[in-house]
Amino acid sequence: MPVIETTAGPAWRKRTTGQSMVRWFGWLLGLAAFLWCWVRISESTTWFFVWDAPRIASDIFTRATPPRWSYMDSLWLPIWDTINIATLGTMAALVMAVPVAFLAASNTTPSRVFVRPLALLIIVATRSINSLIWALLLIAIIGPGVFAGICAIAIRSIGFCAKLLYEAIEEIDRSQVEAITATGGSRWQVMAFGIVPQIAPAFAGIAVFRWDINIRESTVLGLVGAGGIGLQLQASLNTLAWPQVSLILLVILFAVVISEWVSAKVRGAII
Structure with a gap:
């Protein structure tokens, strides 16, 4: 575990600067992959039907009740x-x-x-x-x-x-x-x-x-x-x-x- 000298004495850190940079780089890659996947999904999704889904679900539920x-x-x-x-x-x-x-x-x-x-x-x-x-x-x-x-x-x-x-x-x-x-x-x-x-x-x-x-x-x-x-x-x-x-x-x-x-x-x- 790295030690950093300060005026108050040595300070302990969980990760070195290089390890922190690698960690943040991994998070950025994950965020970029998520955004890319979201864009691809959005391009193939008809959002009109998604926003209209609650009304359709309510209509089907009304038609389905009571059971036969x-x-x-x-x-x-x-x-x-x-x-x-x-x-x-x-x-x-x-x-x-x-x-x-x-x-x-x-x-x-x-x-x-x-x-x-x-x-x-x-x-x-x-x-x-x-x-x-x-x-x-x-x-x-x-x-x-x-x-x-x-x-x-x-x-x-x-x-x-x-x-x-x-x-x-x-x-x-x-x-x-x-x-x-x-x-x-x-x-x-x-x-x-x-x-x-x-x-x-x-x-x-x-x-x-x-x-x-x-x-x-x-x-x-x-x-x-x-x-x-x-x-x-x-x-x-x-x-x-x-x-x-x-x-x-x-x-x-x-x-x-x-x-x-x-x-x-x-x-x-x-x-």
Whole structure:
């Protein structure tokens, strides 16, 4: 820390003059980048619609209230499909994520040179593409419907579940593994009695957490034709049936709140 001599004695400063200049230069660069981005955004923005947005929002809210409660009979099956998409997709993802996680963990992979990079590539690839993009690709391959939504949710969830699970595998207590190995346990016995019991709580927590996320994601898959309540939402938006839209949004909100409550209870029981 620099020291400056003054008439009152040495004065301590947090940064030297050069460090302060570099810091201020960084702030100026950040401000210049912000102003440049703002100009580019302003050039491509129709500000008339932005200033008129409160009036439009108020008009839509007036048209959407009260919700069309009689339309609820048409939403029971779609919301059930949405829950099934999230649940079955999560279950399929967990089945595929477990072996990928064991192959990606540095202490359980058969090969750190060949197998582990491949497993990590699968984790990154499945996590980097949004579920809507997966749904669009799968609809083009296997056609629209609930099955495409299940596959999209499953593929999207593999990387998430496998990443958290392989991190839990790498953080296990190695003394238990060494104890089973010292008694002559095979590789599978070490995994079954030394590793799996330690990661079981983490696995359950990951499964519930991902299911909670998938409930949210599956509600919009219908917008691209992958089944669920999103189909009714898209149809209502296309016909400007705002009372139906408000009811669908309330149903989605209720489903998300229930899933959040269930996941919180399950995680609390596990922990």
